[in-house]
Amino acid sequence: MSVNTVPCTVKPTVTLQIGDAETDSSRPGVYVIDVTLPIGQTVNIQEISFKNYYTAYVSVRLLRRDGEGAAKWATCLRNHCLMPSPHTEEGSQDYCSVYRQQMLIEPDNVTSVRLILRQPSSAWLNFSVEDIKIHPCLNEDSEWDIPDWLSDLTQVDQLCDLQGLPDPQTVSCSIQQMWALTEVMQTNQTTASIGRFDVDGCYDINLLSFT
Amino acid sequence: MMDEGTELSLTIAQIVQRLKATHLHSQIERQAKECLHRPEIQLESLKEDVRNFLKASGWERKLQNAVYRELHVQPLPSHPAAPPEHAKEPLAYMRKAQVNWEKRILKSLNSMCTELGVPLARKRPAVEQKELTNKWNEMGTDEPDLSRFRPVYAPKDFLEVLISLRNPNHDSSEEASAKSHWGLIQVPLHDRDIPQMREAYSELSLTTGQLGIDDHTHVPPDLFESEHTGIGKKVVNEQDSAAAQQYSRQGCPTGLRADLWALILNSTNEPEDVMHYEQLKAGVIHHDLLVDNLIYKDVKLTASNDDYYFVFEDFLYQVLLCFSRDTAVLEHFSYNSATPPKSYIQGKVGVEEFAVVYPPNGVIPFHGFSMYVAPLCFLYNEPSKLYSVFREMYVRYFFRLHSVSSSTSGIVSLCLQFERLLQTHLPQLFYHLREIGAQPLRIAFKWMVRAFSGYLSTDQLLLLWDRILGYDSLEIVAVLAAAVFAFRAENLMEVTSLTSAEVSVPFTEATGRPRRPFNSEGHAPHSDLPVRHCHLRT
Numbered sequence: 001m002s003v004n005t006v007p008c009t010v011k012p013t014v015t016l017q018i019g020d021a022e023t024d025s026s027r028p029g030v031y032v033i034d035v036t037l038p039i040g041q042t043v044n045i046q047e048i049s050f051k052n053y054y055t056a057y058v059s060v061r062l063l064r065r066d067g068e069g070a071a072k073w074a075t076c077l078r079n080h081c082l083m084p085s086p087h088t089e090e091g092s093q094d095y096c097s098v099y100r101q102q103m104l105i106e107p108d109n110v111t112s113v114r115l116i117l118r119q120p121s122s123a124w125l126n127f128s129v130e131d132i133k134i135h136p137c138l139n140e141d142s143e144w145d146i147p148d149w150l151s152d153l154t155q156v157d158q159l160c161d162l163q164g165l166p167d168p169q170t171v172s173c174s175i176q177q178m179w180a181l182t183e184v185m186q187t188n189q190t191t192a193s194i195g196r197f198d199v200d201g202c203y204d205i206n207l208l209s210f211t
Numbered sequence: 212m213m214d215e216g217t218e219l220s221l222t223i224a225q226i227v228q229r230l231k232a233t234h235l236h237s238q239i240e241r242q243a244k245e246c247l248h249r250p251e252i253q254l255e256s257l258k259e260d261v262r263n264f265l266k267a268s269g270w271e272r273k274l275q276n277a278v279y280r281e282l283h284v285q286p287l288p289s290h291p292a293a294p295p296e297h298a299k300e301p302l303a304y305m306r307k308a309q310v311n312w313e314k315r316i317l318k319s320l321n322s323m324c325t326e327l328g329v330p331l332a333r334k335r336p337a338v339e340q341k342e343l344t345n346k347w348n349e350m351g352t353d354e355p356d357l358s359r360f361r362p363v364y365a366p367k368d369f370l371e372v373l374i375s376l377r378n379p380n381h382d383s384s385e386e387a388s389a390k391s392h393w394g395l396i397q398v399p400l401h402d403r404d405i406p407q408m409r410e411a412y413s414e415l416s417l418t419t420g421q422l423g424i425d426d427h428t429h430v431p432p433d434l435f436e437s438e439h440t441g442i443g444k445k446v447v448n449e450q451d452s453a454a455a456q457q458y459s460r461q462g463c464p465t466g467l468r469a470d471l472w473a474l475i476l477n478s479t480n481e482p483e484d485v486m487h488y489e490q491l492k493a494g495v496i497h498h499d500l501l502v503d504n505l506i507y508k509d510v511k512l513t514a515s516n517d518d519y520y521f522v523f524e525d526f527l528y529q530v531l532l533c534f535s536r537d538t539a540v541l542e543h544f545s546y547n548s549a550t551p552p553k554s555y556i557q558g559k560v561g562v563e564e565f566a567v568v569y570p571p572n573g574v575i576p577f578h579g580f581s582m583y584v585a586p587l588c589f590l591y592n593e594p595s596k597l598y599s600v601f602r603e604m605y606v607r608y609f610f611r612l613h614s615v616s617s618s619t620s621g622i623v624s625l626c627l628q629f630e631r632l633l634q635t636h637l638p639q640l641f642y643h644l645r646e647i648g649a650q651p652l653r654i655a656f657k658w659m660v661r662a663f664s665g666y667l668s669t670d671q672l673l674l675l676w677d678r679i680l681g682y683d684s685l686e687i688v689a690v691l692a693a694a695v696f697a698f699r700a701e702n703l704m705e706v707t708s709l710t711s712a713e714v715s716v717p718f719t720e721a722t723g724r725p726r727r728p729f730n731s732e733g734h735a736p737h738s739d740l741p742v743r744h745c746h747l748r749t
Contacts, residue, residue: 049292054380087390088401089378089617093301095290123399125380131292195490197538197571198556203498205331205554205569207324208317 005133008037008113013128029120035113035132045107047135049097054127055117056086060098062105063112071111076103079118086121100137221288226281234483235277239270269450276452280477283607283683286546300548302617304378309548309615312372316575317552319363324501327359331501331554331569340496347492351515351524357508362578366660369577369613370395370653373623376615393641394630395652400617402628404635408690412682414460422462423674436464443467452477460681462674469590475680476603480596487539488595492529494536494571502570506531510581519669523588530584530598531576534605540572543606548616549573574610579657582664583609586672608685612660620685625659626652628689633696640700649709654716655692662688 010033017028037043042065060077077098083091100107113134119127197203230236243261246252246268252260265271286298300306324331335343346353374395377383381399403411415421420435430436439461446454447470455474463471473479495503510527514520520527534540544551551573559565584601591597611621618624633641633651644651658666662685663675678687695716696703702715 049290051292085401088399089302090401093297093303095293095297097290123382125382127380133292195487195538197494197536197567198498199565199567202334202556203332203567204334204556205567206558207321208331208552208554208569209560210314210317 006037006041006043006136008035008134010035010132027122027125029118031117031128033115033117033129033132035115035134037111037134042109042111043134044137045100045103045110045113045134046137047097047099048113048132049095049135050115050129050132051095052082052091052093052129054083054092054124055119055129056083056121056127057081057118058098058129059116059118060103061114061116062107062110063114064105064107065109065111073114074105076105076107078104086119087123218288222282222285225285225288226278229281229285230274230277233277234481235273239265239274242268242270272450276450276474276477279452284543284546295545298546299544299550300616302378305376305615305617305623306548308372308376310550312369312615313550313552316363320501320552320575323361323363329501329504333499335497335499339499343496347529349525350528355504355507357504357511360504360508362509362512363505363575365578366657369622369660370656372615373626376623392630393634393645394627395650396623396627396630398617398623398627400624400627401619402624402631403686405632408686412460412687414681415678420461422464422677423671426462440464440467443471447471447474450474456681456683458681459677463677465670468673468677472590472680473596473600476600476607478596478599478603480593480599484599485595488533488598491533491536491598495532498536500535500570502535502576503532505576506535506581509576509578513579513665514581514585517585517665520582520585520588520665523585526588526594526597527581527584529594530601531581533598534602535570535572535574535576537572537602538568540574540602540606541568543610544573547610547614548618548621549610549614574605577613579661579665582661586664586669586676589669589673607683608679609662611685612662622660625685625689625692626656628686629655629659629692632690632693636693637697637700640696640703643704644712647707647709647712649706649712651696653709654713655696658692658695659688663691 014032014034015028016030016032017026045062048060057079058077059075059079061073061075063071063073065071080098080102082094082096115129115132117127117129242265246261246264249264252264262271265274289298296306300309320331323329374397376396376398378398383397409416413419420439422436422439425434426432426436426439443458443464444467446458447467452474455471459471459475506528510524510531514527515524541551551568552575554567554569555562555565556567557565583605584597587597587601587604591600608620611618612625613622615621615623630641630652641651662679663672667675675687675691679685699716703712706712706715
């Protein structure tokens with residue numbers, strides 16, 4: 001569930017319907033949305049997330065660049081159901097994600113994503129998906145380089161003259177214990193409320209407020 | 212929409228987080244520490260031995276019950292991009308309708324305050340506090356002047372809100388067609404048809420024994436009743452929540468019902484529950500709320516007028532006044548589409564340190580609210596136990612009956628389910644009632660909002676609530692409402708107006724004698740306080 005997303009452009013929706021779009025009175029049941037990355041960029045997709053708005057089924061196709069640099073379209077998700085019962089509200093406004101593991105092909109080196117939305121029911125005036133976001137794969141073996149100065153730190157073995165001060169080793173031990181205790185206290189903090197509804201004993205209210 | 216593994220771990224993490232805050236957690240910890248002295252606990256197999264001990268001593272079962280309870284009230288883990296309001300209610304137009312409805316209620320409450328010159332809340336002077344403490348067990352004998360107070364709203368006001376619900380994206384062209392809905396609810400929510408419900412409610416099939424039917428005096432008990440009661444006793448002994456819920460689907464024997472319901476709801480009466488109740492009682496003594504007057508008025512108008520419940524009047528005050536002070540109820544607003552009303556003390560509007568919730572539990576009672584508590588008085592006579600069971604029933608089920616939401620147990624779904632069942636299976640009756648201006652929902656709505664409390668005799672009502680608990684859903688309330696119409700279909704085909712339709716659907720007791728008929732407000736005729744004027748203005 002990565003929070004970072006890849007910047008991309010969502011093209012305007014294209015309708016697919018039989019007959020002349022202008023004279024035909026029935027509403028289209030298929031929309032196509034293209035999401036493209038900036039030219040030259042490719043992405044390995046971890047997740048595609050969006051918010052549904054009355055779309056019943058979604059298919060996803062990817063334009064992938066192969067080794068030779070040629071681009072080919074392939075289907076990675078076929079008729080994924082977003083609304084179990086297209087005439088009724090269930091799932092109509094849910095937040096959804098399509099994960100890498102659900103896809104039929106490896107979503108690597110992708111330059112463009114095409115979402116094909118279908119809504120067979122005539123009950124709805126409009127349907128689409130909103131807030132489309134593409135989440136790239138996180139690099140698993142990203143080793144950060146340790147800065148040089150960290151490795152220059154050495155342990156102080158020689159103790160300087162203490163002059164009545166306590167032994168640093170015992171002090172650091174007890175500090176460690178105290179730190180461990182505070183960690184335990186923090187994790188044990190209860191989420192239960194105390195149950196007080198007043199503020200410092202005062203609960204004089206005159207009017208309710210609407211925000 | 213998330214993959215199953217992540218969803219499961221999230222759920223587990225949420226439940227662990229919540230249970231860590233409970234008394235059960237510290238009790239189990241203490242038990243685990245104390246059992247180390249026992250001879251059967253070996254150092255080499257410490258973890259296993261402690262686990263076995265907790266299992267044998269019943270603590271694992273208590274933990275299971277607590278987890279089972281959390282699963283009931285926790286909303287499903289939501290998508291990370293989803294805002295919290297989406298968990299309350301996924302559909303934007305329903306959220307909007309709920310917000311507008313709440314605004315009307317708040318305006319109404321505010322204007323009542325200003326008109327009557329009564330503050331929403333004030334601290335009681337010491338003399339008054341002492342008086343109330345002395346009178347705690349007999350608040351019913353008080354006859355305060357409640358004539359100036361009016362209920363904030365009645366179910367019929369809420370019905371008008373539901374009727375006007377519209378999805379802006381729904382194509383509701385006016386031409387009649389096969390998919391036209393004849394009823395008042397015009398939102399396209401999903402509901403189950405009879406074949407699907409037959410599968411889901413398989414324990415209610417004609418071939419399965421039921422308490423309420425197969426335990427009548429003329430049926431020999433060894434056919435069903437004795438065995439079922441024996442199983443019930445075992446379930447209570449085992450103290451298993453999940454088993455109790457499953458058992459309840461065929462009805463609970465009267466003698467075991469109190470224990471079984473407490474098990475299903477995981478409602479305990481430990482010292483800390485009693486202490487919590489005492490804390491709430493102190494809250495009632497210290498502060499006087501305007502909402503208290505609304506509660507008094509409601510009890511006087513409804514439960515006190517009811518043949519079955521008037522004896523419990525004092526209990527009702529003791530439960531409902533404390534309920535208003537219980538901030539633990541605020542937790543359920545994470546999955547309730549409603550939002551608790553807000554205010555500022557000492558007039559410091561906008562200053563967050565002085566912001567409070569009003570009433571402390573965030574729930575403004577409406578006309579008939581006390582009827583949610585009344586039937587429980589037959590089961591529990593200790594106020595703290597009665598309170599504990601009622602609160603759990605409210606945060607699991609009753610709150611859905613008076614808020615606008617798309618939930619399958621919500622009142623909107625119940626109304627739609629009722630109308631669809633009627634249109635599919637009794638089309639002639641539905642058509643006839645429509646023609647005479649008696650839309651069936653206008654008759655059945657008040658039954659469903661109260662989950663039939665006050666409209667069924669108590670023994671029948673408790674059998675209905677057995678199934679609500681057993682199936683963890685209010686859907687059965689809609690089915691019962693449709694069944695009543697089916698039962699009275701012949702009579703109803705002959706009526707010619709809404710009022711005569713209302714009178715034609717009295718419920719009969721087991722003996723076959725009709726109960727008292729209802730006037731159009733749903734009150735017994737000897738009630739001299741008809742609720743025609745509610746304070747809510749359109």
